[in-house]
């Protein structure tokens with residue numbers, strides 16, 4: 780049975796796509812566009828909230844990027860996952876879930892800067908507040924990454940979740956203030972599997988700019 784990943788270029792499904800490429804599994808990729816495409820009845824049967832990623836593996840359907848990372852590692856690449864009893868399992872879990880704390884703030888900033896396309900819909904106050912809150916998270920990550928090549932001692936599935944967190948975060952908060960996180964993100968971007976998870980030429984992008992500055996910030 781072939782795995783199927785539902786994906787929107789640059790969305791959180793990039794985590795799962797990157798991990799599938801790291802593992803080297805064959806899979807089918809179904810590419811959607813953000814918006815009404817994800818609200819089609821057929822798709823809502825898989826992902827009730829109409830979001831990506833969604834991974835289908837036979838009878839297994841998962842639509843949370845953290846759960847997909849745990850599932851893919853446990854099922855197909857145990858060396859990239861951690862299990863209860865492993866000494867670094869708590870650290871693996873902590874950062875896996877921390878990546879979605881970053882993800883939620885990046886989502887709020889994406890809503891403000893990208894999705895709300897009319898200036899009067901946007902709130903520079905919220906933009907500034909969410910950027911500050913994101914910078915607090917980046918500081919925590921930066922301190923963890925000091926002296927480390929990866930989140931754990933070696934590359935693992937959690938790096939795809941944290942690495943994607945930085946992919947989103949650097950659109951709104953300059954990584955220059957977080958040198959360890961910035962260097963880590965450079966290393967992640969150099970990974971062939973990361974490059975394969977980037978949007979192909981001509982794909983509809985969520986982020987059309989490299990960086991989004993707070994207006995009058």
Ligand SMILES: N[C@@H](CCC(=O)N[C@@H](CS)C(=O)NCC(=O)O)C(=O)O
Nearest residue numbers: 790791814830831832842843844845
């Ligand atoms: N916690 C979920 C969040 C998934 C999520 O919100 N994905 C966004 C893209 S990054 C989405 O599909 N948004 C569609 C929409 O809001 O209409 C995860 O980590 O997978």
